[in-house]
Amino acid sequence: MRFRRPSKVIGLDIGSHSVKAVQAVRSGRSMTIEQEGIAIIDRNLLNSDPVAATSRAIRSCINGFAIDKSMFVGALPGQSVVIRYPRLRDVPINELDEAVEQEASQSIPYDLSEVFLDWSLLSEEPEGDTQQQKILLVAAKHDVIDKRIQYADVAEIEYSILSVDSLALADAAEECKFFNQNESVALINLGASSVSIHFTKDGESNFIRDISWGAKELIQAIGKAKRLDYEDAEACLMEEGAGLSAGGDDTGNVVDVQVIDEPKAVVDDDDLGLESAAPMAAASSAMSAAPQEITLADNLSAPIARLVTEVRRSFDYYEHQLYEHPVERIILSGGISHIPMIREALSEELGVDQILIADPSAGGISISGKVNMNRGDVHPAQYMVAVGLAARGLSEL
Template sequence: MAKPKTTIGIDLGTHSVKAVQVSNFGNGLKVERAALVRLHTDGTNEDRRSEELVRALRTVATVFHVKKATIITALPGQDTFIRYLRFPKMPPEELKNSIELEADQNLPYDLTEVSTDSVVLEEITERNETIMKILLVAAKNEMINKTLDLLRSVGLATSILGITTLAIADAFEANSGFQPDETVALINIGASSTNIHFCRDGVSNFTRDISRGGRDLTSAIQKMLKVTYDEAERLKTDYARKNFGKANGESAGFDDVETVESDDLSLDVGAGGEATDEPTEPMKSVKMDDGSRIVNATRPALNRLIGEIRRSIDYYEKQLYEKNVGRLVLSGGTAMFPGLDQSLADATGVPVEIVDPVQSLIVEEGAPGIKDLIENRAQFNVAVGLAARGFAE
């Protein structure tokens, strides 16, 4: 299969759509244009979100050169199933049958309701026997068709459908790259969920999706300050933009991090009540420079998020008997919340960095959307990973 000349990665987020168009440039990749389109919804009303997604995708279809591009989008991690399998080395046909049997036994749906794909991650030797490590992914056909139909409705024919949790590893590989004998936890904090992808020696090793994200912070601000959801989102975003980096590496004071004493990783505490567009009381004046109220409002939600991330790391290291995680790499809009990186480092004892998904890519300055890309780099991680994947197919 010939490699594409240009790809478009589209991240269908809860609060926004991010897209980048990437082309081959010498031995690297060049970002030709980008788009960040906000969705005027909290994500809890599916009909409203679909309408907003259509509006955002029409903008992408208008701004981007889509005719000859390979278009790639992704299903969110919480709508997919990822399993890691191990088999003794066997012929391809026998391996295919073994994977199908495992899928039938492990997936929560009938195989007629889902589409599956698998890849051999690596072969290792254990006790003089060659073991094949397999990544199995699956998604319900209903969700796949819904996503593809959505893009087709605005003239975007998707060639490849990925998974958000895996795309963050593609972005990391296209930029920093994995170091030998290192375990990295790639953590994408989206609006409605957080994806964690553990990679060891550059190989996918374990994933987990947490039902917590930036929307929990917005809902907390909405409740405490008695404002609408949209106003709370604006306050949160403005506070983050004005204050990120001012702490000079200091913790934001998210103390008393909540932990759950359990070895059962399937125990996933949800994000709580749904957000509402209506204030619980008449709107009051909120001073934009009163950052302490934003911090106080969001502290409990951030503590819970940090606690869940720490518990995931503990499970990976202690229950799966894996090597200790060497660093945490954050992406997503909430990754830019002031002090979160240092507070997470304090809670886990692991160095934390915030991703720059275009640090090794050439960026065409002055092109459409590049200003949004530069100012909101961490939010574009999934889109960059999807676009980069097109050149690796």
């Protein structure tokens, strides 16, 4: 049997809410996206059979792709892996494997027999009479990798490469030529159940942190306030969220997003707590003879404040504890990155004026005429991880 070398790459981003994919080829020095797809994961099936729910979404997402001609590149969720940046001195190239493993045994909170290790040499810089080597070290437990492979097996695909979603953000930004020389940039991906923050300097990975906050907090807040089920609350957020501003909502009322010191507990994903809404509304009504109508922006101010607080902590650690240059620009991606209220709250709290929404279709890559990344509730920033995974795969062809 003759095996053909793949000519295309499919970057497959599996989230907790949806699956996104792009099919790409290398055209000269740039990447061309030939196809894109997105499929929502069935929430009800996800609760009872996550493998079936995810694999079905994968098949739906890549329907029509040139699967038999493509290499698949997937990603592990950032919150499930450990990433470290050890620095070595004057270690010969042929001894780096052993030196990195020794560093891993001291910094990884698992027995090395429980994890798969991978690393890359980021840079070498002179330090006095020695040469300092900066390493990117990634450790993933075997069961995390096995789960990703299980999804692929049931969907009848096979990965050639497994990366990490937060690392894919930087690969996408580099491919799209979003980085500027000597600039400190924070890549923030706003997911359904978590947020990934990847700090880079001069295009090089410097620090990554994942936050347990996601779009579901906004959806839950809307569901409680408006007495909506999860699906209707989600539709409300996506339909009306693009018009919400931290300075004023669609009614013209000023909305104050107050940053809090400690994040409050949130209800379970499937429990919107609607039974408590009536007593709370009655108490509120009793406190004011003429209560002002609560707007959607009011409903979202508290969960957005929790997000901003956690992001602020990450920035403080990066800039002050790691003694890094202050972040000059933020690039947002993910399903809710288009909501102005989030961007404005981050800008005000972090003091960063340049906050951009990632748009791979407007970057340094080419887009096939049949590709449409901006339709209905779908927008280009949702594809950043998938684009980065495709770029990673193309570098291997």
